[in-house]
Amino acid sequence: MSLKMKAKISEEQMMMSEFKNEPLANFTLEVERKKMMDALAKVKSEFGRTYGLHTADQVSSASNVITSRNPAFPDQIIGSTISATKEDADRALKIVTEGSKTWKKTPASERISLLEKLADWMVSHKYELSAWMVYEVGKSWKEADADTCEGIDFCRYYAREMNRLAEPRMTQMVLGENDTLAYFPKGVSVVIAPWNFPFAILAGMAVASLVTGNTVIIKPAEQSVVIGAKLAQGLKAVGFPQDAFFFLPGVGEEIGPMIVNDPRVDIIAFTGSADVGLSIIESAARKPKAGQRGVKKVIAEMGGKNALIIDEDADQDEAILGATHSAFGFQGQKCSALSRLLVHEKIYDAFVKRFVEAASGLKMGDPANPEFQMGPVIDEEAQKRILKTIQDAKTRMKVLFESKTPAGNGYFVPQTIFECTDAHEKWFQNEIFGPVILVKKFSTLEEGIELVNSVPYALTGGIYSRSPSHIEKAKAEMEVGNLYINRAITGATVQRHPFGGFKLSGIGSKAGGPDYLLQFLEARTVSENVVRRGFAGEKA
Amino acid sequence: MSIFAKNYWYTKMMELATSDARVKTQLFHFVDVLPVLQTVEQKRDHLIEYLSAPYGQKSWPMVLKLISSLVRVPLLDRAMVGIADFQVKQMAKNFIVGNSLEEALPKLLNARSKKIAFTLDILGEGVFSDYEAQFYFDKYKTLIEGLGEASKSWKKISPIDESSLGDIPPVNISIKISALDCRMDSMSFEASLKRLIARLEPIMELAMKKNVFINFDMEQFALKDLTRELFKQLLLMPKFKNYRFFGIVCQAYLKSSLSDIYEWIEIAKQRGTPFSIRLVKGAYWDYETIVANQNGWESPVFAKKVESDANYEACAKVLLDAFPAIELALGSHNIRSISYALAYAEEIQLPENSLEVQMLYGMADPFKESLVKRGVRIREYAPVGEMLPGLSYLVRRLLENSANDSFLKQSFLDNTGIHHLLRSPKS
Numbered sequence: 001m002s003l004k005m006k007a008k009i010s011e012e013q014m015m016m017s018e019f020k021n022e023p024l025a026n027f028t029l030e031v032e033r034k035k036m037m038d039a040l041a042k043v044k045s046e047f048g049r050t051y052g053l054h055t056a057d058q059v060s061s062a063s064n065v066i067t068s069r070n071p072a073f074p075d076q077i078i079g080s081t082i083s084a085t086k087e088d089a090d091r092a093l094k095i096v097t098e099g100s101k102t103w104k105k106t107p108a109s110e111r112i113s114l115l116e117k118l119a120d121w122m123v124s125h126k127y128e129l130s131a132w133m134v135y136e137v138g139k140s141w142k143e144a145d146a147d148t149c150e151g152i153d154f155c156r157y158y159a160r161e162m163n164r165l166a167e168p169r170m171t172q173m174v175l176g177e178n179d180t181l182a183y184f185p186k187g188v189s190v191v192i193a194p195w196n197f198p199f200a201i202l203a204g205m206a207v208a209s210l211v212t213g214n215t216v217i218i219k220p221a222e223q224s225v226v227i228g229a230k231l232a233q234g235l236k237a238v239g240f241p242q243d244a245f246f247f248l249p250g251v252g253e254e255i256g257p258m259i260v261n262d263p264r265v266d267i268i269a270f271t272g273s274a275d276v277g278l279s280i281i282e283s284a285a286r287k288p289k290a291g292q293r294g295v296k297k298v299i300a301e302m303g304g305k306n307a308l309i310i311d312e313d314a315d316q317d318e319a320i321l322g323a324t325h326s327a328f329g330f331q332g333q334k335c336s337a338l339s340r341l342l343v344h345e346k347i348y349d350a351f352v353k354r355f356v357e358a359a360s361g362l363k364m365g366d367p368a369n370p371e372f373q374m375g376p377v378i379d380e381e382a383q384k385r386i387l388k389t390i391q392d393a394k395t396r397m398k399v400l401f402e403s404k405t406p407a408g409n410g411y412f413v414p415q416t417i418f419e420c421t422d423a424h425e426k427w428f429q430n431e432i433f434g435p436v437i438l439v440k441k442f443s444t445l446e447e448g449i450e451l452v453n454s455v456p457y458a459l460t461g462g463i464y465s466r467s468p469s470h471i472e473k474a475k476a477e478m479e480v481g482n483l484y485i486n487r488a489i490t491g492a493t494v495q496r497h498p499f500g501g502f503k504l505s506g507i508g509s510k511a512g513g514p515d516y517l518l519q520f521l522e523a524r525t526v527s528e529n530v531v532r533r534g535f536a537g538e539k540a
Numbered sequence: 541m542s543i544f545a546k547n548y549w550y551t552k553m554m555e556l557a558t559s560d561a562r563v564k565t566q567l568f569h570f571v572d573v574l575p576v577l578q579t580v581e582q583k584r585d586h587l588i589e590y591l592s593a594p595y596g597q598k599s600w601p602m603v604l605k606l607i608s609s610l611v612r613v614p615l616l617d618r619a620m621v622g623i624a625d626f627q628v629k630q631m632a633k634n635f636i637v638g639n640s641l642e643e644a645l646p647k648l649l650n651a652r653s654k655k656i657a658f659t660l661d662i663l664g665e666g667v668f669s670d671y672e673a674q675f676y677f678d679k680y681k682t683l684i685e686g687l688g689e690a691s692k693s694w695k696k697i698s699p700i701d702e703s704s705l706g707d708i709p710p711v712n713i714s715i716k717i718s719a720l721d722c723r724m725d726s727m728s729f730e731a732s733l734k735r736l737i738a739r740l741e742p743i744m745e746l747a748m749k750k751n752v753f754i755n756f757d758m759e760q761f762a763l764k765d766l767t768r769e770l771f772k773q774l775l776l777m778p779k780f781k782n783y784r785f786f787g788i789v790c791q792a793y794l795k796s797s798l799s800d801i802y803e804w805i806e807i808a809k810q811r812g813t814p815f816s817i818r819l820v821k822g823a824y825w826d827y828e829t830i831v832a833n834q835n836g837w838e839s840p841v842f843a844k845k846v847e848s849d850a851n852y853e854a855c856a857k858v859l860l861d862a863f864p865a866i867e868l869a870l871g872s873h874n875i876r877s878i879s880y881a882l883a884y885a886e887e888i889q890l891p892e893n894s895l896e897v898q899m900l901y902g903m904a905d906p907f908k909e910s911l912v913k914r915g916v917r918i919r920e921y922a923p924v925g926e927m928l929p930g931l932s933y934l935v936r937r938l939l940e941n942s943a944n945d946s947f948l949k950q951s952f953l954d955n956t957g958i959h960h961l962l963r964s965p966k967s
Contacts, residue, residue: 371728
């Protein structure tokens with residue numbers, strides 16, 4: 001995907017090819033399976049390295065590190081990064097604050113060009129990047145590939161979005177006055193990424209920030225520092241100025257509050273839990289301290305308690321496929337995952353029986369082995385928390401299915417399906433973030449929609465129905481940011497499904513959509529009177 | 541033709557479906573949902589929603605406007621729902637031989653007496669659970685056992701119970717591999733292969749014992765290589781090496797089909813005993829095109845029908861040249877394709893009755909009769925099962941028959957001229 005630099009419309013805007021999503025790997029083809037196997041082997045041979053801060057160069061082993069382990073085989077060390085101290089964070093901020101002065105003046109076309117190069121770099125390392133994620137966070141081949149492709153898509157899409165926004169636009173045609181609206185970078189940003197889309201979301205937020213002219217501190221989740229390091233290596237490899245970005249892996253409690261509250265920071269882009277997100281929003285809302293340029297902009301994507309409605313006339317075969325995929329893909333560790341399955345009473349018994357059977361057909365094991373559809377959860381803390389949740393839920397709800405877990409010390413958690421009869425049930429309202437799903441009966445579509453809307457979150461949701469009027473009603477009344485009809489509710493694709501919710505699921509940010517970059521920019525209106533002595537000349 | 545006649549609505553629906561894409565979608569989606577609806581009210585509501593002119597749609601078939609208004613009239617709604625129900629059931633009956641073997645067998649024997657052989661298919665594919673996979677496995681075994689036993693007392697009928705290489709089993713069963721394993725996945729190639737071999741071995745052993753022909757159906761492209769490798773490994777096993785009566789399908793709409801066929805010919809020579817290949821065009825064109833487009837992949841199927849037709853003829857030629865290592869079955873309703881193959885077989889002087897023609901139950905009956913009259917061995921693909929598991933099959937038939945370039949549609953619905961119908965696809 002190369003830029004056509006020949007016909008420049010203006011200093012800022014260029015001719016670019018139309019955005020196309022990076023095709024997913026087709027693992028039904030032997031040649032692609034081989035590429036993945038080779039990548040897994042290559043990556044395995046690079047286990048155990050230590051990566052430094054800033055540009056994530058490989059360093060000799062150090063003492064204060066964050067170590068990433070394979071959640072399927074925790075004795076296996078994937079790699080480590082230096083664990084940043086407050087001093088490191090301060091140094092990082094110094095660098096990117098200084099770097100901001102030149103980066104914000106770098107023409108958009110140059111920033112866009114770098115982003116396209118980064119996309120090409122990602123494509124040439126596609127299977128390896130996926131392989132890192134298979135080992136580091138327990139993603140299956142397909143989940144890892146989707147993550148990598150999404151990262152590539154963010155680069156290409158935001159490059160084109162920036163191109164669109166780079167040209168100042170005339171607001172109105174009037175004689176004697178030139179009125180334009182243009183977008184400018186804010187300055188310095190901090191990106192705090194989750195471990196569940198450790199490449200795509202990290203890259204998406206970071207490149208959105210960079211291409212809009214902001215410098216960026218990249219803080220990966222502690223559980224996914226190695227794939228984060230790979231991104232930073234990519235930024236360096238394609239030539240992003242080294243004072244435009246700083247890879248800063250660190251313990252959240254130690255450096256998080258510091259970088260969030262620092263007066264030099266203009267933007268905080270965050271994806272993670274509601275608790276942490278809300279505390280970031282709270283601290284950003286405080287009166288700007290000395291040295292702070294303005295009110296901090298916060299972009300936060302925070303989670304969901306997503307539901308699927310299975311209507312009376314649903315295609316049950318399709319619904320079962322969609323529901324199992326949405327609930328158990330990546331072990332339910334997606335903010336878009338299905339956690340509440342609402343089934344019409346008339347089809348409840350038959351549907352739930354087959355749903356349970358289908359769920360039991362999925363196999364759990366080492367995600368590097370394509371035989372297994374499910375892998376471990378991210379770490380010991382998550383495993384303990386989810387097991388505790390399951391125990392608690394058992395005291396109030398009937399268990400429809402609980403799978404076995406593989407032997408060994410991997411962080412596996414059983415697939416668990418509960419039958420819920422009370423919408424006020426704690427786990428009907430609160431996020432679990434694991435392979436646990438609640439099934440509830442409903443009698444009318446109104447009731448179903450009310451149940452969907454009855455939680456504090458509003459991220460994804462869906463309905464399986466073959467009644468056009470019910471579908472229209474769902475479109476009008478289901479309060480979710482991404483509504484899916486007669487398909488799975490996960491797997492949002494850049495540009496095709498701008499992603500993000502509201503209520504407690506997030507503020508603003510529809511990632512991969514046409515409004516996303518605006519959050520990283522300041523709009524300035526310029527009105528120039530061009531009348532001199534009653535004469536204005538031709539309108540340009 | 542009376543509106544209560546068996547085929548009136550089917551023919552009408554095909555006419556409407558082929559004339560307007562929006563109408564086609566509404567009608568096919570309605571057929572898809574009707575069988576799961578339980579109450580009259582539900583059926584009425586869906587009839588109204590699907591058959592009424594969509595909001596803002598300027599032109600809409602009068603007959604559909606009529607039906608959707610009539611069904612709103614309180615006293616007529618029950619009758620209209622009844623008619624719709626009946627018509628959709630009739631349509632299904634048109635393509636499905638029977639709900640069960642008991643219901644289907646008399647029809648199959650009747651067809652045999654008219655010199656039309658059968659290959660039986662159990663409706664149902666893509667299972668979700670080990671429970672469902674076991675269910676189909678047991679069903680296939682019961683079928684092979686029961687029919688194999690019963691066929692011992694059947695009189696041999698020429699030419700359908702023999703080929704130029706000798707007698708062939710009167711019982712022929714087509715198997716959908718995806719019905720036998722809920723985790724069948726080309727990504728997990730080796731593991732899937734192992735599980736499927738374990739499932740197919742007992743089926744094939746039983747078939748050999750009962751003198752039954754087993755055919756591996758080919759489904760969506762994602763499963764093609766897995767299905768092929770499965771068939772290849774089974775066929776080369778010492779215990780299966782000498783049995784002539786195994787067959788696999790090649791889909792001519794796939795760009796890869798010709799190279800796949802050259803591989804099959806090598807395998808057949810290596811094996812030393814002939815096996816069959818059923819050459820079809822392919823029934824999942826819409827699906828494959830959609831999947832490829834959504835994923836940004838190159839489409840595995842030819843974009844234009846003439847390309848598939850030309851490829852069909854090229855494949856047929858190669859397969860006929862490979863006789864007797866491979867016995868060819870032409871799965872087609874396209875008279876031009878069939879004629880081409882028959883003519884070529886004659887040209888290379890293949891012994892008589894060296895190939896057979898296969899057509900779907902419920903389609904192209906006049907063609908079948910003509911071929912029987914000419915002494916060609918003809919076999920009907922006969923699906924057995926309930927309508928619900930058969931709905932995918934039914935919708936594929938509707939899609940096939942309503943495609944504007946469908947040979948049958950052009951012959952029977954459009955009355956297209958014979959010269960046009962018999963034009964070479966290469967031109």
